[in-house]
Amino acid sequence: MVVGEMAEPVEVLVVGGGPGGYTAAARAAELGKEVLLVERSDLGGVCLNVGCIPSKVFTTAAHDLARSARLPVQGPQLQSRIDLSGLQAWRKQVVDRLVGGVSATLGRVRVVSGTAFFLDEHRISVESGDHVQHFRFEQAILATGSQPVELAALPVDGIRVFDSTGVLAFDEVPPSLVVVGGGYVGMELGMAFAHFGTRVTVVEATDRLLAGFDPDLVQVVTERAGELGIDIRLGTTAVGVQADNLLVRTDGTDDQVPAHAILVAVGRGPVTGDLQLDRLGLTVTETGHIPVDAQCRTALPHVFAIGDITTGPALAHKAMAEGVVAAEAISGLPSAFDAQVPLIAFTDPEIAAVGLTAEQAEEQGYEVVVGRSSFATSGRAVVLGEADGMVKIVVDAETDVVLGVHMVGPSACDLIAQAAVAVETSCRAEDLVATIHPHPSLVETVHAAAVAARRRAARRRNR
Numbered sequence: 001m002v003v004g005e006m007a008e009p010v011e012v013l014v015v016g017g018g019p020g021g022y023t024a025a026a027r028a029a030e031l032g033k034e035v036l037l038v039e040r041s042d043l044g045g046v047c048l049n050v051g052c053i054p055s056k057v058f059t060t061a062a063h064d065l066a067r068s069a070r071l072p073v074q075g076p077q078l079q080s081r082i083d084l085s086g087l088q089a090w091r092k093q094v095v096d097r098l099v100g101g102v103s104a105t106l107g108r109v110r111v112v113s114g115t116a117f118f119l120d121e122h123r124i125s126v127e128s129g130d131h132v133q134h135f136r137f138e139q140a141i142l143a144t145g146s147q148p149v150e151l152a153a154l155p156v157d158g159i160r161v162f163d164s165t166g167v168l169a170f171d172e173v174p175p176s177l178v179v180v181g182g183g184y185v186g187m188e189l190g191m192a193f194a195h196f197g198t199r200v201t202v203v204e205a206t207d208r209l210l211a212g213f214d215p216d217l218v219q220v221v222t223e224r225a226g227e228l229g230i231d232i233r234l235g236t237t238a239v240g241v242q243a244d245n246l247l248v249r250t251d252g253t254d255d256q257v258p259a260h261a262i263l264v265a266v267g268r269g270p271v272t273g274d275l276q277l278d279r280l281g282l283t284v285t286e287t288g289h290i291p292v293d294a295q296c297r298t299a300l301p302h303v304f305a306i307g308d309i310t311t312g313p314a315l316a317h318k319a320m321a322e323g324v325v326a327a328e329a330i331s332g333l334p335s336a337f338d339a340q341v342p343l344i345a346f347t348d349p350e351i352a353a354v355g356l357t358a359e360q361a362e363e364q365g366y367e368v369v370v371g372r373s374s375f376a377t378s379g380r381a382v383v384l385g386e387a388d389g390m391v392k393i394v395v396d397a398e399t400d401v402v403l404g405v406h407m408v409g410p411s412a413c414d415l416i417a418q419a420a421v422a423v424e425t426s427c428r429a430e431d432l433v434a435t436i437h438p439h440p441s442l443v444e445t446v447h448a449a450a451v452a453a454r455r456r457a458a459r460r461r462n463r
Contacts (some may be wrong), residue, residue, distance in 0.1 A: 013036050084196070183315070202232050220389050295325060371455075
């Protein structure tokens with residue numbers, strides 16, 4: 001059935017049902033708006049269905065497997081080679097449960113399934129097969145997310161070459177896996193499969209892994225990768241596939257890497273090309289992102305954009321925070337996005353950061369002191385068999401304000417939340433020192449780093 005051009009009126013239109021979109025829709029409805037959410041696939045988007053959550057099922061299983069191997073006594077031991085089909089069944093249960101939670105969260109939000117195309121500044125068509133609906137909206141929030149960047153030399157075929165979605169659907173552990181791209185997606189999945197028994201090679205075109213993180217932290221992850229037998233090839237590009245090998249080039253020299261499976265994980269790009277934004281009068285940057293202001297408002301005052309289609313890290317928690325801002329701005333609240341965005345990677349060990357590095361702070365004119373602590377001195381970390389790693393706190397030497405926190409170690413992706421509060425509120429190192437941290441706990445490492453920063457600052461003043 002095809003519905004005619006009669007457009008149904010709607011107050012707030014949200015395009016995209018991922019973390020940013022469903023958060024924006026729920027907040028707008030909570031504030032009394034009539035909200036229509038359009039999603040072309042599954043509620044929860046890439047993150048919940050084939051990205052963040054499924055990958056954490058894999059990394060959690062891998063970390064548990066590694067911990068079991070490290071501890072001499074821990075009750076029933078996990079299998080040395082994991083049952084991936086059983087893990088996939090658990091992944092499906094987790095995803096189904098969380099998707100149900102998203103549906104419950106949306107409450108009064110009307111959800112329409114289909115692909116959205118803009119017709120003009122206030123009209124949109126939603127197509128699902130031969131069924132077409134038209135809507136006229138007063139305000140719109142675009143939250144269409146991102147997709148894996150493709151390489152011309154390595155087209156994804158689902159047979160030997162996969163993107164992250166394909167790899168997360170494996171029901172058997174491959175004997176060998178070549179990961180093209182040493183960012184957080186590639187390193188998370190590469191290290192997980194190494195724990196599962198796969199022979200892993202990481203091919204990275206630049207001269208370092210995990211760009212954006214402090215090199216001291218990355219070194220800890222790199223050393224662990226070496227212990228797992230992962231072959232890391234920096235300054236190396238993938239140039240093609242031949243039989244059972246990936247063809248690579250390093251400094252002009254060609255080589256072949258055996259590969260039962262190849263994961264292309266060279267980044268993600270915004271999904272904006274299919275929306276027909278030109279009919280809205282919106283233009284995108286060279287990278288396909290939509291420029292927005294602090295309220296996530298585009299060049300059109302009634303159209304907002306959030307998440308991976310805007311500049312900044314492509315992270316679900318950034319999208320969710322921006323979704324709240326956009327919904328509140330639409331509702332007339334004085335909301336703006338100016339928060340610190342924690343960077344995290346569920347590698348082994350986990351790595352996380354918020355705020356400035358020491359180098360960035362010095363470039364901005366700060367005189368800094370850096371406090372360090374080691375997980376090796378944490379009783380909790382030692383008991384867990386995960387004593388590798390450190391915490392670094394970057395502090396303004398003049399004001400004692402915490403400018404950044406960087407950590408690598410057990411549960412770093414959870415511990416970074418306290419650090420984010422400290423940076424966001426311009427907390428002083430003295431405040432962290434004065435706060436009693438429970439013992440024995442992993443978060444004591446944050447306290448110890450703050451103590452170290454205070455001592456370094458005192459020595460500087462007494463020179």
